[in-house]
Amino acid sequence: DQQVKQNSPSLSVQEGRISILNCDYTNSMFDYFLWYKKYPAEGPTFLISISSIKDKNEDGRFTVFLNKSAKHLSLHIVPSQPGDSAVYFCAASARVRSGANNLFFGTGTRLTVIP
Amino acid sequence: ETGVTQTPRHLVMGMTNKKSLKCEQHLGHNAMYWYKQSAKKPLELMFVYSLEERVENNSVPSRFSPECPNSSHLFLHLHTLQPEDSALYLCASSQDFPSRVEYFGPGTRLTVL
Numbered sequence: 001d002q003q004v005k006q007n008s009p010s011l012s013v014q015e016g017r018i019s020i021l022n023c024d025y026t027n028s029m030f031d032y033f034l035w036y037k038k039y040p041a042e043g044p045t046f047l048i049s050i051s052s053i054k055d056k057n058e059d060g061r062f063t064v065f066l067n068k069s070a071k072h073l074s075l076h077i078v079p080s081q082p083g084d085s086a087v088y089f090c091a092a093s094a095r096v097r098s099g100a101n102n103l104f105f106g107t108g109t110r111l112t113v114i115p
Numbered sequence: 116e117t118g119v120t121q122t123p124r125h126l127v128m129g130m131t132n133k134k135s136l137k138c139e140q141h142l143g144h145n146a147m148y149w150y151k152q153s154a155k156k157p158l159e160l161m162f163v164y165s166l167e168e169r170v171e172n173n174s175v176p177s178r179f180s181p182e183c184p185n186s187s188h189l190f191l192h193l194h195t196l197q198p199e200d201s202a203l204y205l206c207a208s209s210q211d212f213p214s215r216v217e218y219f220g221p222g223t224r225l226t227v228l
Contacts, residue, residue: 041124
């Protein structure tokens with residue numbers, strides 16, 4: 001069963017407008033959330049993260065919002081630029097038992113920013 | 116070289132071949148990972164090594180065999196693969212395990228004929 005879900009496989013946005021990428025999770029033990037960005041022929045690159053003690057984290061044009069009650073997070077990119085066109089992966093982390101893997105990924109959303 | 120590097124970047128092999136994927140991290144990290152990325156599926160963790168010891172093996176078929184000779188190098192040995200094993204294989208590293216952030220290599224695009 002998938003614990004991290006990105007229900008929109010693709011998103012197109014005009015340059016200069018806001019891009020909003022969404023992610024839902026099911027495991028209430030998750031306490032740390034990340035967004036990765038992936039260009040073709042490259043590996044995922046860490047973009048921004050948020051701890052569950054916060055509801056917002058901002059880094060330049062990128063802001064991640066966390067709604068714990070809804071088990072939902074979103075990544076806002078504003079203003080969107082053509083270079084932002086990539087696949088964005090949401091990931092979630094939980095400290096459960098020692099030695100267990102704690103990073104779960106969504107299936108990704110392909111963002112296309114139209115010039 | 117910086118970050119995490121992987122070779123080869125592309126590999127085509129027959130079902131009876133034996134090949135190896137190589138990963139090297141230049142970040143001084145203590146943990147390394149192999150992931151499989153298939154189309155429309157989440158990244159699947161295959162193996163985790165921490166301080167050169169395997170700490171996670173997520174029910175991966177024995178036709179995939181990892182090797183971690185030191186904390187900077189990780190191999191994935193492949194033999195008698197199936198066409199459904201065709202995927203992007205990503206290597207990652209992190210400072211420690213468990214870790215909040217993992218750093219990925221560019222991946223090896225594997226095609227099994």
